[in-house]
Amino acid sequence: MAAEAAELAEALRLQADTVRRLKQERAGTEEVAEQVAKLLELKARLGVDDGRPRFLLKTPKGTRDYGPKQMAIRERVFSTIISCFKRHGAEVIDTPVFELKETLTGKYGEDSKLIYDLKDQGGELLSLRYDLTVPFARYLAMNKITNIKRYHIAKVYRRDNPAMTRGRYREFYQCDFDIAGQFDPMIPDAECLKIVYEILSALQLGDFLVKVNDRRILDGMFAVCGVPDSKFRTICSSVDKLDKVMWEDVRSEIVGEKGLSTEAADCIGEYVRLHGELDLVEQLLQDPKLSQNKLAREGLADMKLLFEYLMLFGIADKISFDLSLARGLDYYTGVIYEAVLLQQQNDHVEEPATVGSVAGGGRYDGLVGMFDPKGKKVPCVGVSIGIERIFSLMEQKMEASEEKIRTTDTQVLVASAQKKLLEERLKLISELWDSGIKAEMLYKKNPKLLNQLQYCEDTGIPLVAIIGEQELKDGVVKLRDVATREEVDIRRENLVEEIKQRTCQP
């Protein structure tokens, strides 16, 4: 018994150690985390090791900076888009870059895995917005708005595989125009397509085509092909890949991974190869299988109406009714569309016929109701312009054209011909600024005249206002035209007017 007791005592001692260790561990977990954070901060504070900073000098994967030249292009594109949105009477709103995590949950189907979550630092669980549509629906429900036409231009975030040369980023702009409200069918829908047409025409990106389809036609098609209801959305996701992969690959995905019968798959395969215009709508309204389905009939009737309105708008020639168009997002309920740029004739032959989607959208009548406490629906239809791909194309175009892009609006450089005139330059430039003239000067006490003129050449400033001892005595300023090198003395009191006249830019 003594041996047994000793053994037990020993076991007890060992176990007590374990308890102590586990308790310490538990306390330690938090402490260690804190310590690690502190050490990391210390490491970063110290900054250098062997004279080199430890951190990587880069932007996060899938993101980019916009330098002044890129910004000049970006602002040109935005101004085209915004003026179109305003021409159509849109108001503008903005929402926060992040939403409560639960606001985004369950809205994007299989794409939800690409949502960026914020770290739980205490308080609410947040995620970066994935598009502007769900925040818009949340905004409508929260403010009980049943009727609005608005645009929203802002960055959205997707943890996708970036392909930056083709304009695919993890942080990218969306330019959204949406019409919310209970209206007569297809009138707002047609306006959205008119907007896509106007913007793509104005941006002069070459020929384009807008594919349209309807979720009700797709669902009707799935139904008549024998797809079970529960698989509509997941099969829809597969069909959505048809713009990137061949039918054979989609077929093997829906048969293999998603467990559809080969008969159902082949039935879908027959439909998704169809595209046309009003004639195809008419044909499908007569289709022995599809015409039996109520949803499909509704979708086809609306598609017919849509084409009538598009003809009145004079844009039907660029619209293609395409049964292979599916769109990935869960929330669409009616018409859907996607604009693609068509390849130029003289491009590489091996390339596919389209360079990808530059705009897309559709009708989502159920999304606002998902946020409303009483489930009250607000029908919505909208379009999103995928601006990054357009930027990429514009940048390439600019570089190819060798057009020199000015990145400032400066009208005049305030310069001096002699030394010791800093004070006089400061006085003159201050006068010009106060009169609304866009003016710069070199931040040097005694800059050389040649350097001042060179700065104008480099940056495209059209005029130089030069002061020297003589000009100050005479109450004039020598105004030089940088392009022609002509110089005229202008009385100081007339300088502002003269500069305004010579630079008619706003």
Next chain:
Amino acid sequence: MAAEAAELAEALRLQADTVRRLKQERAGTEEVAEQVAKLLELKARLGVDDGRPRFLLKTPKGTRDYGPKQMAIRERVFSTIISCFKRHGAEVIDTPVFELKETLTGKYGEDSKLIYDLKDQGGELLSLRYDLTVPFARYLAMNKITNIKRYHIAKVYRRDNPAMTRGRYREFYQCDFDIAGQFDPMIPDAECLKIVYEILSALQLGDFLVKVNDRRILDGMFAVCGVPDSKFRTICSSVDKLDKVMWEDVRSEIVGEKGLSTEAADCIGEYVRLHGELDLVEQLLQDPKLSQNKLAREGLADMKLLFEYLMLFGIADKISFDLSLARGLDYYTGVIYEAVLLQQQNDHVEEPATVGSVAGGGRYDGLVGMFDPKGKKVPCVGVSIGIERIFSLMEQKMEASEEKIRTTDTQVLVASAQKKLLEERLKLISELWDSGIKAEMLYKKNPKLLNQLQYCEDTGIPLVAIIGEQELKDGVVKLRDVATREEVDIRRENLVEEIKQRTCQP
């Protein structure tokens, strides 16, 4: 011994339970967190319970939506600020909303705890930008830019305690203007102050004051008061609170928490009560203690130069040299400034004399070097306009003035006087859009004329283009002035020109 063994065995059993429990607890911590997340997601996915959604219908704490009215005000303020930045010859850049976590680490001192981190979802560790200055410095170092004048308007993120009625948010805009490059002293610094002056004057927010100081003067002051070098930054953070709390509170913080001697604290207390203009600079240049310190002498000499330039710019009357100004951020190295709005005479007496900072900035000559692999420095000076507080004030002003703010630019509503004219309205509005006219129509097949006119009253649309059977027959459109109710028939081919003439807006 048997009793002892039994006791030990019992103790062992109890302890074994404790071990098991602690081990389970350890494993459980992570599991519970996962379970909670899953349940929350499931809850949100299920969406409704008793017909109500389970999720909260709100924006994240400290954030807000901007509706069309707020956006109209926001765009007015931005346009004032941007035109000032452009008047001073600035280019524009943009950077991603998040940076690598390590890019931000060690740049903000005690404020670092307010940085939003993203969840580790695999890949890089990211944080939301805390300001636009550190991303700017990263951009300069990464692109080896040694010379640029740029502005950047974008949202930044701080996990601070929001006070939204006073314009303090967790997501808020900063409007930054910075000049980077090696230049003659205080010329760019003076321009930054001129910009603050121009913007605050243009926004007509009432009287304001710009406090200036210099980190070198502060550090010199700390040195001559006997503060050890290692405590400069933390004491600086305490002094920074002087705009919100009394000196007594700051004093007890630096003596109590931060362990400074009462003599050192009182010495600081003597200095920080000083404020004035050029005369104070002269006085401190003669100060028996401060003039012994090299850093302080440098700072004071530059402050003298700054005031000379500010006088040439005609803005010295709004600038106050204030030794209590410290600025919280770690990266400042020279002149610092902060603009405050002064209380109107007729406001509440109990309120403090200032409504808080609306702009701030300073010189940060070391920040770019922290990113450069060789530590190469690029001197920088800049200013940030704190736009949210200005928005709050503008919104209050607008509401008080009862000025009706239009939220669209629509020039004309296309209306019909009879039924069955939808197609004709669509044709006409399409013609107007194609000619660049901003036009709307009601999305109804057969809207009542009264409803169409009411829509114009509500939204401020100045003109209505009315078509009926007779007008179509005669090839005219009835153009109605909403304000005067006058109606004139205009030949259809002259309509665009007539609308343009009547609505001279751009």
